[in-house]
Amino acid sequence: MAKVNISDNVINRLPRYIRYLDSILSAGVERVSSAELSRRMGLTASQIRQDLNCFGAFGQPGYGYKVSELRQHIAEILGMNTTHTAILVGAGNLGQALLSNFRFGNSSFSLIAVFDVDPAIVGKTVSGIPVYHSDDIEKFIQGSKVDAAILTLPGYVANAMAERVTNAGVKGIWNFTNEELPSAAKGSIIENVHFSDSLQVLSYHLMESKN
Amino acid sequence: MAKVNISDNVINRLPRYIRYLDSILSAGVERVSSAELSRRMGLTASQIRQDLNCFGAFGQPGYGYKVSELRQHIAEILGMNTTHTAILVGAGNLGQALLSNFRFGNSSFSLIAVFDVDPAIVGKTVSGIPVYHSDDIEKFIQGSKVDAAILTLPGYVANAMAERVTNAGVKGIWNFTNEELPSAAKGSIIENVHFSDSLQVLSYHLMESKN
Numbered sequence: 001m002a003k004v005n006i007s008d009n010v011i012n013r014l015p016r017y018i019r020y021l022d023s024i025l026s027a028g029v030e031r032v033s034s035a036e037l038s039r040r041m042g043l044t045a046s047q048i049r050q051d052l053n054c055f056g057a058f059g060q061p062g063y064g065y066k067v068s069e070l071r072q073h074i075a076e077i078l079g080m081n082t083t084h085t086a087i088l089v090g091a092g093n094l095g096q097a098l099l100s101n102f103r104f105g106n107s108s109f110s111l112i113a114v115f116d117v118d119p120a121i122v123g124k125t126v127s128g129i130p131v132y133h134s135d136d137i138e139k140f141i142q143g144s145k146v147d148a149a150i151l152t153l154p155g156y157v158a159n160a161m162a163e164r165v166t167n168a169g170v171k172g173i174w175n176f177t178n179e180e181l182p183s184a185a186k187g188s189i190i191e192n193v194h195f196s197d198s199l200q201v202l203s204y205h206l207m208e209s210k211n
Numbered sequence: 212m213a214k215v216n217i218s219d220n221v222i223n224r225l226p227r228y229i230r231y232l233d234s235i236l237s238a239g240v241e242r243v244s245s246a247e248l249s250r251r252m253g254l255t256a257s258q259i260r261q262d263l264n265c266f267g268a269f270g271q272p273g274y275g276y277k278v279s280e281l282r283q284h285i286a287e288i289l290g291m292n293t294t295h296t297a298i299l300v301g302a303g304n305l306g307q308a309l310l311s312n313f314r315f316g317n318s319s320f321s322l323i324a325v326f327d328v329d330p331a332i333v334g335k336t337v338s339g340i341p342v343y344h345s346d347d348i349e350k351f352i353q354g355s356k357v358d359a360a361i362l363t364l365p366g367y368v369a370n371a372m373a374e375r376v377t378n379a380g381v382k383g384i385w386n387f388t389n390e391e392l393p394s395a396a397k398g399s400i401i402e403n404v405h406f407s408d409s410l411q412v413l414s415y416h417l418m419e420s421k422n
Contacts, residue, residue, distance in 0.1 A: 023391060093312075098406075174413055201225075
């Protein structure tokens with residue numbers, strides 16, 4: 001695929017297409033028009049045009065997009081055809097929730113190790129993944145190819161751990177700690193899951209609904 | 212505050228301002244310019260202008276915004292000065308992670324009850340919040356004022372539960388189940404936390420960094 005520059009706004013919308021296309025694919029829908037994408041996904045005509053331009057002009061006028069082809073194309077843009085390796089740091093409630101319920105494979109991530117400091121869990125496996133002591137994390141990263149670290153450890157140790165894993169060579173961080181990570185090495189990629197951002201948007205809409 | 216119409220794009224950005232302003236407030240910063248907001252938050256000049264227009268023109272040329280005042284104003288827009296009541300449905304790993312670590316009060320939500328079906332936990336408390344049986348959820352909602360339900364239960368029961376709580380009168384759903392919720396009553400507000408969306412964006416940036 002030719003490399004194109006795609007704005008962050010478009011990139012941030014692409015996973016919604018994947019979710020929507022997966023849902024209509026599993027309902028047996030084979031073709032979708034841009035008008036229908038716009039209506040069903042709540043996107044403006046201008047957003048849809050911007051997005052579809054990035055996907056390339058392979059839709060047919062009056063005939064729309066083949067759902068499986070569009071899905072495949074967007075997955076390719078998102079790098080979902082390459083497997084990324086990941087480690088999870090912090091096997092508390094949130095870490096265990098991800099380990100037992102989240103389908104990493106669907107987003108092309110392969111979870112290869114878990115790190116924690118709790119002697120009750122180090123040396124065991126969680127959901128089939130081995131748990132090592134956090135002291136050994138640099139050695140592990142240097143010995144294995146690790147693309148990303150998932151941080152589900154307590155906030156007060158998050159920044160120090162981000163610094164350790166990126167210094168050891170990890171490129172990306174999936175950050176669940178609700179903390180900013182200023183010490184992660186320059187050039188590393190941080191993707192934050194900020195629960196409070198989402199809750200504040202809900203707060204806004206609740207307040208609006210009362211007016 | 213006069214009511215203004217604010218686009219979803221602006222609303223979705225506002226929590227980032229809250230986070231950034233909180234971080235500089237706690238570092239003792241008293242004033243911030245729009246140029247600095249733009250640079251530090253990675254927003255374009257046009258986004259900043261659009262946002263600041265919504266906040267009202269109380270910045271002073273060459274002098275910038277008073278951080279505490281700007282923070283207060285944005286919090287007011289987001290409805291963070293009103294307390295919203297919430298219940299949490301599903302006290303598994305993810306539910307317990309939120310109960311023990313997430314500061315609901317910071318986003319002006321008050322958690323008043325937890326619901327689950329597990330006899331080992333029903334009748335007890337988790338992080339000080341009483342746990343009731345899910346069978347009793349309609350009765351509870353009808354007897355108390357419940358603004359929002361936080362869904363942290365298994366995906367295969369998510370849609371049915373969304374229907375139950377919204378039919379009983381809950382206005383908003385904070386959805387962690389990775390499922391779409393088509394059966395929630397019309398007029399209800401659904402705010403999704405889609406872990407996979409965020410992971411796919413990380414996948415994109417990891418792939419980009421290899422090219």
